Amino acid sequence: MTDPVTDRSELAGLRVDGDRLLRRLDELATIGPIDGGGSCRLALTDEDRDGRDLVVAWMHDLGLDVTVDAIGNVVGVRPGRTDGSPTMTGSHIDTVATGGRYDGNLGVLAGLEVIETLEAHGIETEHPVAVAFFTDEEGARFPPDMLGSLVYVGGLALEEALDVVGIDGAVVGDELDRIGYRGTSPCPGPAPRAFVELHVEQGPVLEAEGTTVGAVTGVQGISWTELSITGQSNHAGTTPMELRHDAGHVAAAVAVHARGIAARLNERAVADGSPDRQVATVGRLDLHPDLVNVVAGSATLTVDLRNTDEDLLREAEADLAAFVATIAAEEGVEVAERTLARFEPVAFDDRVVDVVADVATRLGHTVRRMPSGAGHDAQMLARVCPTGMVFVPSRDGISHNPAEHTDPDDLVAGADVLLQAILTLDGLTLDRTDPNP
Numbered sequence: 001m002t003d004p005v006t007d008r009s010e011l012a013g014l015r016v017d018g019d020r021l022l023r024r025l026d027e028l029a030t031i032g033p034i035d036g037g038g039s040c041r042l043a044l045t046d047e048d049r050d051g052r053d054l055v056v057a058w059m060h061d062l063g064l065d066v067t068v069d070a071i072g073n074v075v076g077v078r079p080g081r082t083d084g085s086p087t088m089t090g091s092h093i094d095t096v097a098t099g100g101r102y103d104g105n106l107g108v109l110a111g112l113e114v115i116e117t118l119e120a121h122g123i124e125t126e127h128p129v130a131v132a133f134f135t136d137e138e139g140a141r142f143p144p145d146m147l148g149s150l151v152y153v154g155g156l157a158l159e160e161a162l163d164v165v166g167i168d169g170a171v172v173g174d175e176l177d178r179i180g181y182r183g184t185s186p187c188p189g190p191a192p193r194a195f196v197e198l199h200v201e202q203g204p205v206l207e208a209e210g211t212t213v214g215a216v217t218g219v220q221g222i223s224w225t226e227l228s229i230t231g232q233s234n235h236a237g238t239t240p241m242e243l244r245h246d247a248g249h250v251a252a253a254v255a256v257h258a259r260g261i262a263a264r265l266n267e268r269a270v271a272d273g274s275p276d277r278q279v280a281t282v283g284r285l286d287l288h289p290d291l292v293n294v295v296a297g298s299a300t301l302t303v304d305l306r307n308t309d310e311d312l313l314r315e316a317e318a319d320l321a322a323f324v325a326t327i328a329a330e331e332g333v334e335v336a337e338r339t340l341a342r343f344e345p346v347a348f349d350d351r352v353v354d355v356v357a358d359v360a361t362r363l364g365h366t367v368r369r370m371p372s373g374a375g376h377d378a379q380m381l382a383r384v385c386p387t388g389m390v391f392v393p394s395r396d397g398i399s400h401n402p403a404e405h406t407d408p409d410d411l412v413a414g415a416d417v418l419l420q421a422i423l424t425l426d427g428l429t430l431d432r433t434d435p436n437p
């Protein structure tokens, strides 16, 4: 440990150890490795457990007070001069099955790096600083996404979350027990005084305009629906077209229609000069019996709709529901709908957004204020404390793909912005105001 820094003005020159951050990112990525350089650590699998164990070991190495709550969220706290709520950072280390190296991991390991930098320079903050990783941010195995942070802020009852059944039939509570991460800290957890999360953009905007830092203004609304279609399986050669009850046809028609909804809303947005863009994705589609010469008797598909404008998102949902009813009647199939996730658009706290933008500018980076297209734990924390996010560019805007890449200089730049944002927030009085009344 070097001499303690006592002069606050010296803090402005403090920088993270970029090599240490990159080394940790590489090491975590070796757990659940997949072809192409990414990772597969679906929530609460053995790989997730191994990733958790590694990060928890790093937290202990740093002398943090580590707690695990009843939904498996892990929080490591470094004390401040005064007790009370911490300034919190963090993200997630679970991945989709085709995950990259940085989605979530960057935010957690940059948080550790911030704390190690404070430690190495003997810097005492006024308030405690916490780094957290939240359970099942991705929602790819257990819906909804952001499950752990949603429970942390009291948005979903613990008992309900523990009963969630995954796409493989596993149950959250059982899996938490199995991997040893059903902790004892209560849910909901204590509200931090502020939350700021570093994340890769996962979209093309920053790279396309050559900007290094995104000061994230909020997160678009998310609507996930699962449709289970029941028709009648029959012989593909002998069944006349007009006599079919083809679940595969209905599923395919819904997928095409979902894209049409986005196209129609976006054409209107362009005509109106509105920035609100609709996206629509059918990411899962299972047919049964899934054979070349059998009309599909049943189909399950998911529809992911997102928009920064809540009214437009509702319009998209209503359009989808009307289409499903029409095509189901036409084809003579039954459709059961299940909402897997539904979160309204979230606005971050202007004060935190300003801190991120000002710090990035002071560090000499180009900055853009922008909404997030992806869901993040920060959107849940925004319910209980002043919250913001830092984005760094994603090469070719690719994410949820092992090819996900961010330039090492940008990863380190993001961690430096996170460090300085946390130090700045540490010096602010932050009364709670709600940007999402």
Ligand code: GLV
Residues within 6 Å of the ligand: 137, 138, 145, 373, 374, 375, 376
């Ligand atoms: C979560 O990563 C999401 O935006 O789907």
Ligand code: MN
Residues within 6 Å of the ligand: 092, 103, 104, 137, 199, 375, 376
């Ligand atoms: Mn993420």
Ligand code: MN
Residues within 6 Å of the ligand: 096, 103, 138, 400
């Ligand atoms: Mn993700």
